Amino acid sequence: MKTALAVVPAAVILLAGCASGSGGADTPSPSGTVAAVDAVTAPGTTSSSTTAPAPTSASATAADVPTAFPTTFNDVNQTISDPDLKDSITVKRLARALPWPAGYKASAQAYELVALELTWTPSKDYTIPIRKQDFAINTGSQFPNTPDPMVDDAIKTAGFVLLPDQVDKGDPVTGWLVFKVDPRNAAKLTLDYTRPAVQISGTRTSFPAKTFSVGIVG
Template sequence: MRPALALVPAAVLLLAGCANGPADSDPDGTTGPTSTVAASTTTPAPTTTPSGTTASSPSTAAATALPTAFTDVNQTIIDPELGQSTAVRRIARQLPWPAGYNASAQAYELVAVEMTWTPSKTYTIPVSKQDFTINTGGTLANAPDNLVDGALTTGGWALLPDSASTGDAVTGWMVFKVDPRAAPKLVLDYKRPASKVSGSSQTFAERTFSITLEG
C-alpha cells in the first residue's frame, strides 16, 4: 500500500469568511480559521459516534433546552480528485443562546449540522471546520461558531474535531452562527483549498462543493 502523500497549501494567505454582520455588545465567540495543514500520516484522526439528544445534566440550562426535532438531509459531498467525502446527515435549528446574548439571539440563529468526514487515503490534506460555511443568499458567508460547544457536549452531542486528515471516518456536530435568523434557505458550502503535492508538481485548484440543507 502506498503511503499517503502530503499536500501543502498553494497560498500562504487565507481570508476568513465570517458572516456575523455588524458587531453588537455581546461577547460573541465566533471561531476564526487556521492555516495549518496536517503533514503526519501516522496519527489517525479521532473517531466519534453520532449522538442522540440526551440532556443528562439538568444543572445546565442550555443543555436541557437543546432541540429534539431534526431535519434529515442525507446527502454526500464527494471529492473525486482527493478521495475525500463529507456525508451530511441532519440539521438542528434554533439552538438556544447562552444568557447575556440577547442582541445576537434577535439577529442570528445557531444552526447545528451533523456530518461524517471521511479523509483521503491517498493524500493528507485535511477536512477542516474552517472550510465550511452556510450560505443564506446574503453577501457574507456564515462561519462555524464554538459558542455553545460546551452545552452540546454536556447534552451528549458528539462534536467534530477541528480537522481530520488521516485515519477512520469521524462523525459529529458543527454549529454555525447564521444571518439572518430563521432564513428560509440554508446551503452548506465546502471550499476545498488549493493545494500542491509535496515533492512533486501536481496541484489541485480550489473548488467549492455545495449541498442544500433546507429550502
C-alpha cells in the same frame, strides 16, 4: 500515501478569520441596525425524524442539559465528494434555532444558531486535512455564516460529540458543527465547503481551490 500541501488562498484565510465572533459580548448585525430590548426565546424544531442521543457523560444529567436544546432533528443525508482528493463530507442531520447564551439579545434577533451533524471521510490517497474553518452556510447573505464555538460547551454537556478542528487521515469522523447564520429563519440553507489550493509534495500535481455546495434546507 502522498502528502498534499495545502496552499490556502486569501479568501479562505479571510473566511477562517471570521469564524470566531463570539468573544462574550454581543455583536451587531452586518448592517449595524439591530437593537434588542427583550430577550428572544428560540423556537423549537417542528419537523423531525430522529431523536437526540442520550448524554454520554456521567456529569451530563437532565438538570445540566439546556431545556431549549433541540431533542429532535431533520435528516439531511447529502454528501459532498471531492473527485480530486477522494475525500467526502456527509451532512447527516440538522438542528435549527439553538438557544443563545445570556447576553446575546441583539444577536438572537438577527442571527440563528444552526447545528449540522457531519461525517468527514479523509482521503486514502492523500493526507490533506478536512478543516472546520473551510465550512460555511450560504443563505445569500454577505455575512460569513461560519462555525461558531459559543454554545460548544452546552452541546457537550447535552451529550453530543463535536467535530475536531481538522482530520487528515484515518477512519471517518462524525460530529457536530454549530454555525452563526444570517438571517434568522432563512428559507434556504446551503452548506459550502471550500477546499484550499493543493500542491502534491514531490510531484508536479496540483489542484486549485474549489468550493463544493450541497443544499440542506429549501
